Amino acid sequence: MKRKINISGSPVLGVFATCTEEFVFVPYDVSDETIQDLEESLGVKAVRSSVGGSFIIGSLLCGNSNGAIVAGFILDKEMRTIRKHMKAARLSGELNAAGNLILANDSAALVHPDLSDRSIGVIKRTLGVDVKKGTIGGLKTVGMAGIATNKGILVHPKATSNEIATLEEVFNLPVDIGTVNFGSPLVGSGILANSKGYVTGEDTTGPEITRIEDTLGYE
Numbered sequence: 707m708k709r710k711i712n713i714s715g716s717p718v719l720g721v722f723a724t725c726t727e728e729f730v731f732v733p734y735d736v737s738d739e740t741i742q743d744l745e746e747s748l749g750v751k752a753v754r755s756s757v758g759g760s761f762i763i764g765s766l767l768c769g770n771s772n773g774a775i776v777a778g779f780i781l782d783k784e785m786r787t788i789r790k791h792m793k794a795a796r797l798s799g800e801l802n803a804a805g806n807l808i809l810a811n812d813s814a815a816l817v818h819p820d821l822s823d824r825s826i827g828v829i830k831r832t833l834g835v836d837v838k839k840g841t842i843g844g845l846k847t848v849g850m851a852g853i854a855t856n857k858g859i860l861v862h863p864k865a866t867s868n869e870i871a872t873l874e875e876v877f878n879l880p881v882d883i884g885t886v887n888f889g890s891p892l893v894g895s896g897i898l899a900n901s902k903g904y905v906t907g908e909d910t911t912g913p914e915i916t917r918i919e920d921t922l923g924y925e
Contacts, residue, residue, distance in 0.1 A: 708743040709915065710908045714761065717887045717907025720850065720895040724764040724805055727771050727812070727856070727900045729753050729791055733761035749902035755787050764895075768808040768849060769794075772834035775804040795832040797825055809848040809894070810835060811856050814877045818846045838876045842869055843891065850894040856901045857923035860884045862891045884917040886910050 713722040713736060723732045723744075730744050734754045741752045757766040758779040766777040773793035776785065780796060788794045797804045799822055807818040810833055817829060819839040830837050842851035843862030852861040852873075859873055863883045873881045886896030887909040896907040899922055906918060918924075 707747050707903070709747065709905060710910060711740060711743055711747075711905045712908045713740065717909045718895045719898050719905060719907055720764045720805075720853070721762050722764050723898055724767050724769065725750055725898045725900055726769045726774075726792075727902070729769070730898060731755050731763050731767055731769070731788070733763060735761065744898070744905060747903045747905045748898060748900055750900070751791075753787070753791055756784055758784070763805070764898075765803050765805045765850070768804040768810055768833075770810050770833050770835070771812045773832040775808060775829055775832055777804055778802040793832060795828050797828060799825055801825070804849070806847045806849045808833075809842070809852045809854050809859075811854045811877065811879075813856070814838070816840045816842070816848050816852075816873060816876055818848060820846065836876070838872070840869065840872050840876075842873075850892045853894045853897045853899055853922070854879075855899050855904075855922050858882070858921045860893050860897070860918060860921045862893065864891065880921065880923075882917065882921040884921060885914055886918075888914075 730750045730752050768775050778796045778798040809816045815835050815837045842848050843864035845851045859881045870881050886893050887907040
């Protein structure tokens with residue numbers, strides 16, 4: 707089972723792809739070999755897709771076991787592809803890069819503090835979770851500043867004690883700080899993870915992997 711993978715030649719997996727407990731959404735140009743590695747490592751089925759013609763799916767889509775939130779400019783045919791597998795809704799308004807704006811698992815979500823009440827309502831209904839506004843390491847793009855599974859949360863190394871306390875309260879899970887890809891603080895950009903497994907960018911070091919495994923609860 708591969709633990710380190712690049713997607714489209716890049717170690718920022720979380721920018722190009724995103725996963726839930728059942729699926730991993732990847733760009734169309736991902737090789738069959740990489741698809742197989744992802745499916746085996748995460749215990750999921752891979753779905754090739756795009757959002758508004760863009761391949762940075764991880765930045766534009768956020769999902770859990772209940773549904774998916776997608777950037778508002780997604781094309782109808784792309785939405786149909788996603789809806790074959792799960793319920794999905796568009797995030798309208800200026801702030802709509804859902805993967806960057808939402809940190810979610812199957813029970814809760816932390817979101818960009820400037821999202822509108824309407825957007826919060828869409829997220830609540832579609833993901834079926836309680837939603838709280840907040841920051842991680844002072845960053846509003848919480849979807850890239852952290853990674854959340856149903857077993858744990860790893861976040862930006864500059865997350866404050868207040869931010870960590872908020873996350874622990876919202877998700878009711880252990881939270882720790884870490885990095886990926888040889889020191890990148892944007893952990894959400896470098897990891898794909900669910901409760902069954904994870905993959906991380908090829909630049910990620912051994913000590914970083916140890917922290918990922920400890921925090922996200924892998925044996």
